[in-house]
Amino acid sequence: MANLDFYTTPLDVNDTKIFGTADTAAHFAKVAGDNASLQRILSALQRGPVHFYRNNVIALDEDVADYLLFVVTGVVRSCKICKKGTRSVVSFYLPGDFFGWVDAKLSLSIEAATDTEVLFIKRKGLVALASQDVRVANVLLTAATNELARAQEHVLLMSKSAKCRAATFLTDLWVRLGKAQYLDVPMSHQDIADYLGLTIETLSRAITDMERSELISRVPSQRRLILQNHFGLRRVMN
Amino acid sequence: MANLDFYTTPLDVNDTKIFGTADTAAHFAKVAGDNASLQRILSALQRGPVHFYRNNVIALDEDVADYLLFVVTGVVRSCKICKKGTRSVVSFYLPGDFFGWVDAKLSLSIEAATDTEVLFIKRKGLVALASQDVRVANVLLTAATNELARAQEHVLLMSKSAKCRAATFLTDLWVRLGKAQYLDVPMSHQDIADYLGLTIETLSRAITDMERSELISRVPSQRRLILQNHFGLRRVMN
DNA sequence: CGCTCATTTGAGGAACTTCAAGGTCAGTGG
DNA sequence: CCACTGACCTTGAAGTTCCTCAAATGAGCG
Numbered sequence A, B: 001m002a003n004l005d006f007y008t009t010p011l012d013v014n015d016t017k018i019f020g021t022a023d024t025a026a027h028f029a030k031v032a033g034d035n036a037s038l039q040r041i042l043s044a045l046q047r048g049p050v051h052f053y054r055n056n057v058i059a060l061d062e063d064v065a066d067y068l069l070f071v072v073t074g075v076v077r078s079c080k081i082c083k084k085g086t087r088s089v090v091s092f093y094l095p096g097d098f099f100g101w102v103d104a105k106l107s108l109s110i111e112a113a114t115d116t117e118v119l120f121i122k123r124k125g126l127v128a129l130a131s132q133d134v135r136v137a138n139v140l141l142t143a144a145t146n147e148l149a150r151a152q153e154h155v156l157l158m159s160k161s162a163k164c165r166a167a168t169f170l171t172d173l174w175v176r177l178g179k180a181q182y183l184d185v186p187m188s189h190q191d192i193a194d195y196l197g198l199t200i201e202t203l204s205r206a207i208t209d210m211e212r213s214e215l216i217s218r219v220p221s222q223r224r225l226i227l228q229n230h231f232g233l234r235r236v237m238n
Numbered sequence C: 001c002g003c004t005c006a007t008t009t010g011a012g013g014a015a016c017t018t019c020a021a022g023g024t025c026a027g028t029g030g
Numbered sequence D: 001c002c003a004c005t006g007a008c009c010t011t012g013a014a015g016t017t018c019c020t021c022a023a024a025t026g027a028g029c030g
Helices: A002-004 A022-032 A036-045 A061-066 A123-132 A134-157 A161-176 A189-196 A200-212 A228-236 B002-006 B022-032 B036-045 B061-066 B123-130 B134-157 B162-176 B187-196 B198-212 B228-238
Strands: A046-054 A057-060 A066-074 A075-083 A087-093 A109-112 A117-120 A216-219 A224-227 B047-053 B059-061 B067-073 B076-083 B087-093 B110-111 B116-122 B216-219 B225-226
Touching: A022 A161, A046 A066, A046 A216, A046 B087, A046 B116, A057 A061, A061 A066, A061 A075, A066 A123, A066 B162, A075 A189, A109 B225, A117 B036, A123 A134, A123 B216, A134 A161, A134 B087, A134 B216, A161 A189, A161 A200, A161 A224, A189 A200, A200 A216, A216 B002, B047 B067, B059 B061, B059 B067, B061 B067, B061 B110, B061 B123, B076 B225, B087 B123, B087 B134, B116 B123, B123 B134, B162 B187, B162 B198, B162 B225, B162 B228, B187 B198, B198 B216
Parallel strands: none
Antiparallel strands: A046 A117, A057 A109, A066 A117, A075 A087, A075 A109, A216 A224, B047 B116, B059 B110, B067 B116, B076 B087, B076 B110, B216 B225
């Protein structure tokens, strides 16, 4: 845990808080399902929730080797800075997402894309439990394969046009956030552009273009959108 | 198994052959490690090896839901045809690779990129075993996370320049195939281009360019390369 | 208001694609 | 042995998409 200096709120590994808010429990249920005993097991292994401010580093590979992460609130990004100074965002994690299968060779860093609260779950403890409880093993395998499916979709997206990438991203985000009336985009355009392999300017033009075509509209609030024409969006997405 | 009509060699699920060649066993050991009993367990679950000719469909999502696949010889690709008729290759699997965590929503198809031999392993049987044997569970989780790491690397690659993508692909392939003197590229340029999100022309130009810069050279054989200047290649790869 | 940070817009250039043609190689049949 | 064929790869020229650089606009906040 040498790298915990990076943390905004230092993580005290001896401080096991039992999470208590209904909100947290509801999100946590996404991982454990309605299996109450499994939820108890997982909650006993957790550390946190730990709060991070936007753009702070949550973990580097070394940390992720020790912990699996669970997002309670906010958005987490995993990204890679390459030597040239360019950044790629590999994945976004939203509330309820359970992740941490990071290959050390990739040297990704896990960062807060917004202010966020994250649970840390000791990997070793969970793996040990998995050997005793099939359900735990299934939770792990399911989480890993879900993340794989997302990564494969991301690969497919990267060979499409800018407009298609933007439309797909916004629609997927809208679905992941629960298909609310408004899509309050939580992360910056720069984060999205780095996720989609575009420049911020190209992303902006793509969004403006969709607005002009009345596929989406912008509510004059910070980053609030309405997906107006789902049929049209689907056409742009291919 | 309704879709087995696609198979070149129909798969008889009641025909359990024990694989016998040293070659197969050696590759299989990559999955099971030097754990002899685990190797025996896995081999008891297998069906095959089944031979497929180049470009034949090995499995569609429905099949992959039932079986995990193990490549004995040749190259397997998983790919997606989109409505416009364009194709993307999501992943290549080489001898020794153990895969099959395919999300049905993506509707990928698993195809033979070269003539190939594939083992089918009943997913249910393996999952059932995993609940009894921690080592089996670990094999599954490890295979899934390895594939995730590969997919994430693929995502990172897709936002690089054409030359970087080509150089990285060839170098990675060379490593995966065992760093031999010659790199005999087993798949077609079209497959590679679809994997890298490039046109076949752009790929060809990138390779020709690397040859002119003396990073690689082409042996006047079918698709045989020599990676001459590893330092220079690394520079192009970033 | 005036500052900062984030986003938008425009003009020009680079990278990649498209379209079209030519080349190479292995297999096939005369 | 040679010509023919088809699959695969290469090359060139023109067009499109996206990026780069530069500047303007907008939003949030003390």
